[in-house]
Amino acid sequence: MSNIEQTLSIIKPDAVERNLIDEIKAIFIKNNLNIKEDKKIHLTKEEAAEFYKVHQSKPFYDDLCSYLSSGPIVAMILEGKNAVLFNRQLMGATDPKKAEDKTIRKLYGISIDKNSVHGSDSIENAKKEIDFFFKN
Ligand code: CMP
Numbered sequence: 001m002s003n004i005e006q007t008l009s010i011i012k013p014d015a016v017e018r019n020l021i022d023e024i025k026a027i028f029i030k031n032n033l034n035i036k037e038d039k040k041i042h043l044t045k046e047e048a049a050e051f052y053k054v055h056q057s058k059p060f061y062d063d064l065c066s067y068l069s070s071g072p073i074v075a076m077i078l079e080g081k082n083a084v085l086f087n088r089q090l091m092g093a094t095d096p097k098k099a100e101d102k103t104i105r106k107l108y109g110i111s112i113d114k115n116s117v118h119g120s121d122s123i124e125n126a127k128k129e130i131d132f133f134f135k136n
Pocket of ligand 1: 055060064094112113114115117118119
C-alpha cells in the first residue's frame, strides 16, 4: 500500500513578516515534500477560530485565533512519503525552546505562539484542514 500522504502546512504571520516563506518552502522541497498547492491569505478572526476549533476549550484559544489572523499566512498542501508525521518531525516541538536542532521551529520560532509553522497532526485532520483552505 502506498504511504504517500498529503498534509496541511501553514507559514504563520511571524515567519511571513520576517520574509521566511522561501526559506521554509526550501526545507520542504529539499526533504521531498512536494508543495502541491499554496495560497497566501489573511484570515479573519472568525475564520481562524473555525480553523482552530479543536482547541476551543484551551486557555490559549482566543490569543491563538487573534494571532493567526494578525497578518498574512501561507497555507500549503504538502505531499510525500508519510507526509503527516514527517512534516511534524521537520517542524519540531510546538515550543521552539524544546525543538530539536535543525527543525523549522528551532531555526525560526520565537515563542510557543510565534512558532512559525503549523502542521496537521493526523491524516484525518489533514483532510479537514486541506478542505478548509483549498476546497472549491
Ligand atoms: P499549532 O501547531 O499551530 O497548533 C496550535 C497552536 O497553539 C500551537 O501551534 C501553538 O502555537 C499554540 N499554543 C499556544 N500555547 C500553547 C500551549 N500551551 N500548548 C500548545 N500549543 C500552544
